[in-house]
Amino acid sequence: MIIKKHYIALFPALVMVGCTSQQAMQKQSKPVRQGNVEITQTQTIQVKPTPRPVVVKPQPVAKPSYNSFSDWKSDFSMRAISSGHDAATVRRLLDSAYLNQQVISLDSGQPEFSKMPWEYVDSAVSDGRVGTGKRKFAEQRAFLSQLESRYGVNAEIVAAIWGMESSYGAVTGNSSIPSSLASLAYDGRRQEFAETQLLSLATLLQRGDVSWSQLDGSWAGGMGQTQFIPDTWLKQGVDGDNDGHRNPWATSDALASTANYLSNSGWVRGLAPFYEVTVPASFDYSVVGTKQPAARWAAMGVDTIADVYLDANTQMELWLPAGKDGPVLLLSPNFDVIKVYNNSSSYALGVSLLGKALAGQGGLRTAWPRYERPLSTAQVRNLQQRLTSSGYDTQGADGIVGTNTRKAFQRWQADNGQTPDGFITQRSASSLASW
Numbered sequence: 001m002i003i004k005k006h007y008i009a010l011f012p013a014l015v016m017v018g019c020t021s022q023q024a025m026q027k028q029s030k031p032v033r034q035g036n037v038e039i040t041q042t043q044t045i046q047v048k049p050t051p052r053p054v055v056v057k058p059q060p061v062a063k064p065s066y067n068s069f070s071d072w073k074s075d076f077s078m079r080a081i082s083s084g085h086d087a088a089t090v091r092r093l094l095d096s097a098y099l100n101q102q103v104i105s106l107d108s109g110q111p112e113f114s115k116m117p118w119e120y121v122d123s124a125v126s127d128g129r130v131g132t133g134k135r136k137f138a139e140q141r142a143f144l145s146q147l148e149s150r151y152g153v154n155a156e157i158v159a160a161i162w163g164m165e166s167s168y169g170a171v172t173g174n175s176s177i178p179s180s181l182a183s184l185a186y187d188g189r190r191q192e193f194a195e196t197q198l199l200s201l202a203t204l205l206q207r208g209d210v211s212w213s214q215l216d217g218s219w220a221g222g223m224g225q226t227q228f229i230p231d232t233w234l235k236q237g238v239d240g241d242n243d244g245h246r247n248p249w250a251t252s253d254a255l256a257s258t259a260n261y262l263s264n265s266g267w268v269r270g271l272a273p274f275y276e277v278t279v280p281a282s283f284d285y286s287v288v289g290t291k292q293p294a295a296r297w298a299a300m301g302v303d304t305i306a307d308v309y310l311d312a313n314t315q316m317e318l319w320l321p322a323g324k325d326g327p328v329l330l331l332s333p334n335f336d337v338i339k340v341y342n343n344s345s346s347y348a349l350g351v352s353l354l355g356k357a358l359a360g361q362g363g364l365r366t367a368w369p370r371y372e373r374p375l376s377t378a379q380v381r382n383l384q385q386r387l388t389s390s391g392y393d394t395q396g397a398d399g400i401v402g403t404n405t406r407k408a409f410q411r412w413q414a415d416n417g418q419t420p421d422g423f424i425t426q427r428s429a430s431s432l433a434s435w
Contacts, residue, residue, distance in 0.1 A: 001277070001304040010316025025045035029324060054091045065188075068123045069099040080199060089206045096383065097214070103175070105272070113376050114401050117321040117346050118368040124350030125398065128356045129163055136168040137358045141215065143240075143252060149410055151259040152269035157258050160355035161341060165227040169251055172224055173217040181221050181230075197221050200230035209237065209246045224248025226258045236261040265340045271314070273335040275304045276364055277328050285420045286325065291317045292320040297330060304330065305365055321349065321429040327366040372425040380405070387412055 066072040080090045083223045122127075137144070138160045161166075166172050178201070185194035210223070217223045223233060228248050235248035235334035240256030247253050279393035286358040287300070295312035302318065310316070317331040329349075338348040353363050375383065377399040384397035384405055392408040401424055409429070410422035418428065 001275075001298050001312060002306065012219055026176070026223075044236060045222045059258075066186065069182075069186050071340065073182070073369050076182075076198070080202065083199075085199060085202050085205050089202050092212075093205065094182065096176070100175070100177070100179045100183045100219075101187065103180045106219050107184060107187070108189065110221065111250055111377065114380065115346070116368075116370075116372065116407045117326075117349065118348040118370060120350050121155045121353055121368075124164060124354050124361065125357050129167070129354065131366050132168055133159065133163045133354065133358045136163070139252070140255065144255065147259040148255055151263040151267070153259045153262045153267050154272075154355065156275070156355035156359040157262070157338070157351065159358050160351045161258055161338075162226055162255060163354055163358075164347070164351055165222070165341070166225045169225040172227070172249065173219070175217060175219045176382060177215050177217045177221055177223060177230075177435055180217075180219050184221075194221070197230045203234060204230060210248070212304040214249055225251055225254035227259075228254075228257065232261070233257065236264065261340065262337055265337045267337050268333055271332045271334050271346065272308075273333050273338060273355075274319075274329045275306075275308055275310075276366065277302050277304050277318075277330045279328055285320075285353065285409070286414055288318050288421055289403075289410065289419060291315045294330075302328075305357070311366065319345070320421050320423060321345065321423075322369050322418050323373065323421040323428070324424075325369040327364045372423075374423060375401070375426060377427075380424075381431065383409070383424070386432060 029417070035064040066075065069358040077090055077094055081087045112181075124294055137156065140159065141155070144158055147153065148155045162168055178198070181194045181198045181201070185191050185198065201210065205212065220229060221229050223230065225248065230236070233246070233248055235255055237248065238253060238260045239246050240254075241250060242251035243250075245253075246257070248257070250304045283301065292315070293312060294310040294314045294316050297316055297318065304310075315333065318333075319329045319331050320326065321329065335345075335348050338351050339345070341347070341351075356363060381399040382399045384394040384399075387394050387405070387408045389395070391411065392412045393404075394408045395404040406407060406422040407423065409424050412432065413422070413428075416431070
């Protein structure tokens with residue numbers, strides 16, 4: 001790792017110390033003359049403390065319940081129209097919506113087993129996805145280069161998201177978007193989210209960006225070639241082909257909007273999403289998962305496999321997606337930006353590796369420990385309960401291996417003779433509880 005030093009000039013700071021509102025008394029001195037003698041007379045001035053504003057905590061509002069899907073549609077229609085949305089558009093949109101129980105099941109369902117990271121990556125960089133992607137990338141290379149110049153987002157990353165979200169426009173979903181969103185709203189678990197998406201979809205229909213004949217997408221409401229949800233498209237959509245509309249099913253609009261969205265989410269020009277690194281034999285694994293300046297990682301012996309220049313002050317996170325026996329990655333802020341699309345580290349890694357493949361670059365050099373096996377959902381829930389009861393709080397027992405669970409397990413590992421890499425497998429968790 002070649003660190004670029006970033007020099008900061010230090011200037012003396014003047015600190016002004018003021019009185020706090022808790023000081024009840026304050027003394028002031030003023031000169032008083034008595035004949036030819038000047039006497040300093042001290043006055044005591046009462047200082048009233050500044051009253052603190054009364055904070056009124058909002059009371060939780062109970063979600064309304066409906067006797068039927070039709071009741072919800074009637075109520076939502078009335079609320080949407082009274083808030084200023086076009087009545088004809090709202091009614092037509094709801095008339096096309098039907099209750100889809102499969103969407104509700106998919107939204108609340110959990111997989112039986114958690115996936116290992118290499119399973120996700122294998123799918124992301126499959127031969128078919130990479131082969132088709134290289135052809136599509138070549139076809140759109142000039143336009144993607146223009147987007148990179150304008151927004152600063154790597155052309156191959158935009159193309160990789162295109163490939164991950166819709167197989168480069170080939171698979172945009174066959175679920176009725178109005179029905180999917182209406183079903184999620186009626187179910188109530190994500191009512192506010194789904195109703196917001198429906199209102200945004202009504203706006204897109206009214207202004208002509210989305211046509212009434214083109215309302216099929218993912219079961220969760222994703223639209224078009226890069227699967228924007230309606231509210232995000234309303235805020236981030238770009239007219240990439242200059243036809244006066246922002247249509248998520250149009251290739252140029254979808255790619256331009258993706259670059260715009262990533263740019264607005266904080267993309268740093270010229271920085272890769274991750275860098276594969278090595279760590280010394282004596283490395284302190286308790287810092288895995290923390291964010292440190294690049295210079296600090298270098299001081300700890302972390303070194304990139306390929307020579308790269310990193311600004312000394314760039315905040316980077318050390319991630320071991322498959323524990324100490326798998327690849328070691330230094331994540332840049334751009335890795336987190338990719339997660340605005342899908343808040344999953346495996347997804348962001350898949351996008352990053354697909355982007356490298358489309359650009360003709362190599363993948364990870366360190367092999368995955370494919371001998372490791374995941375826990376079932378029931379086992380994860382049991383693990384979470386046992387960790388929490390042992391003083392390693394996982395912030396709930398939902399059966400999903402998330403950040404809180406990994407950090408709790410990492411603390412348990414450090415206290416129980418394991419390398420604290422936070423990687424939960426049948427082997428690493430076997431001594432914690434019997435399965």
